[in-house]
Amino acid sequence: MADVIDDKIKNYRTAPFDSRFPNTNQTRNCFQNYLDFHRCNKALSSKGQDTSPCEWYQRVYKSLCPMSWVEKWNGQIEDGSFPGKI
Amino acid sequence: MAHPTQLGFQDAASPVMEELLHFHDHALMIVFLISTLVLYIIIAMVSTKLTNKYILDSQEIEIVWTILPAVILVLIALPSLRILYLMDEINDPHLTIKAMGHQWYWSYEYTDYEDLGFDSYMVPTQDLAPGQFRLLETDHRMVVPMESPIRILVSAEDVLHSWAVPSLGMKMDAVPGRLNQTAFIASRPGLFYGQCSEICGANHSFMPIVVEAVPLEHFENWSSLMLEDA
Numbered sequence: 001m002a003d004v005i006d007d008k009i010k011n012y013r014t015a016p017f018d019s020r021f022p023n024t025n026q027t028r029n030c031f032q033n034y035l036d037f038h039r040c041n042k043a044l045s046s047k048g049q050d051t052s053p054c055e056w057y058q059r060v061y062k063s064l065c066p067m068s069w070v071e072k073w074n075g076q077i078e079d080g081s082f083p084g085k086i
Numbered sequence: 087m088a089h090p091t092q093l094g095f096q097d098a099a100s101p102v103m104e105e106l107l108h109f110h111d112h113a114l115m116i117v118f119l120i121s122t123l124v125l126y127i128i129i130a131m132v133s134t135k136l137t138n139k140y141i142l143d144s145q146e147i148e149i150v151w152t153i154l155p156a157v158i159l160v161l162i163a164l165p166s167l168r169i170l171y172l173m174d175e176i177n178d179p180h181l182t183i184k185a186m187g188h189q190w191y192w193s194y195e196y197t198d199y200e201d202l203g204f205d206s207y208m209v210p211t212q213d214l215a216p217g218q219f220r221l222l223e224t225d226h227r228m229v230v231p232m233e234s235p236i237r238i239l240v241s242a243e244d245v246l247h248s249w250a251v252p253s254l255g256m257k258m259d260a261v262p263g264r265l266n267q268t269a270f271i272a273s274r275p276g277l278f279y280g281q282c283s284e285i286c287g288a289n290h291s292f293m294p295i296v297v298e299a300v301p302l303e304h305f306e307n308w309s310s311l312m313l314e315d316a
Contacts, residue, residue, distance in 0.1 A: 002194070011298065013180055013198065014165075014179055014180060014181055014182040014198045014237065015182055015237075016178065017176050017177070018274060023175070023179075024258075024266050024267050024268070025264060025265070025266065025267075026239060026265045026266070026267045027263070027264050027265045029265075030265055044313060052243075059198075062197045063182045063197055063198050064182065064265070064266075066184050066186055066195060066239075066241055066265070067195055067201060067203055068186070068243065
C-alpha cells in the first residue's frame with residue numbers, strides 16, 4: 001500500500017482529476033487537500049507512524065492552492081485561528 | 087492578437103477555439119440565408135403590382151413555415167451542444183498554473199514541483215521595442231508547453247477580474263476567495279494575447295495577458311531560469 005502511494009508521488013505530474021470536485025469551482029478541492037494533509041500528519045504522527053503517505057495531499061494542495069492562501073492558512077494554524085477542523 | 091479592421095475571430099490556437107470558429111461560421115451562414123430570404127420577401131411585397139388582398143388562410147404554407155424553422159433550430163442546437171459537452175470533458179492535465187488577478191497586473195504560479203511565482207505587468211507604451219504591440223505586451227509572459235493539456239486556476243487577490251485569451255477560446259472570471267478551473271491545449275507554438283475582461287478600477291484596460299507556447303524543452307529551460315532568478 002505504501003509503495004503504491006510512493007509510486008504515485010514519484011510519478012506525480014500535477015493534481016489529477018478528482019471526481020468529488022467535477023465542476024469549475026475548485027476552491028473546496030484545494031481546501032480539502034490542505035485539511036487532509038494536516039489531518040493525515042496529525043493522525044499518523046500521533047500513532048508514531050511514518051507520515052510520508054501524507055505527501056500526496058501536500059503535492060496536490062501545493063498544485064492547486066494559491067501561495068498566498070497557503071501562507072495565510074499556515075499563519076492561522078500557528079496562531080491557532082485556523083477555521084478548519086484538523 | 088486582434089488587428090485593425092478585423093471582423094471575425096482571431097486565428098484559433100486551441101482545438102476548442104477551432105470548433106467554436108467552425109460553429110460560428112455555420113450559425114452565421116444560417117443567419118445570413120434567413121436574412122437574405124426575409125429581405126427578398128420584403129422587397130417583393132413592397133414592389134409588387136398585384137393587388138389581391140383576400141387570401142385568408144393556407145394550411146400548407148403554415149405547416150412549412152412552422153416545421154422548417156424547427157428543423158433549422160435543431161441544426162443549430164446539435165453542434166452547439168456537441169461543443170458545450172466537448173468543453174466539459176474530463177481531461178488529465180500535465181501542468182497546473184494559477185493566474186491571480188491584482189490591481190492592476192496578473193501573477194502566475196507554477197507550483198507543481200517548485201514554488202515558481204512571478205508578476206506580469208504591462209509594458210508602458212514609451213518602453214516598447216519596435217514591433218511590439220501597444221497595451222498588449224507584458225514584462226513576463228505565461229510560458230506553457232505546447233500540445234499539452236494544461237489546467238489554469240483563476241482567482242483574484244482584491245477585486246473581480248477576468249482572465250481572457252480569445253485565440254485559445256478562454257475567458258474565466260477571477261473572483262476573490264474562489265478558484266475557477268479552466269483548461270486548454272495550445273495546438274501550435276506562438277504568442278497569444280488577451281486582456282482583463284472584468285472592470286477592476288482605473289487601470290483595468292492596462293493589465294494584459296500574454297501566453298507563450300513553446301516546445302517542452304524550451305519550457306523546462308525557461309522554468310529553470312525563472313527559478314534561478316527568483
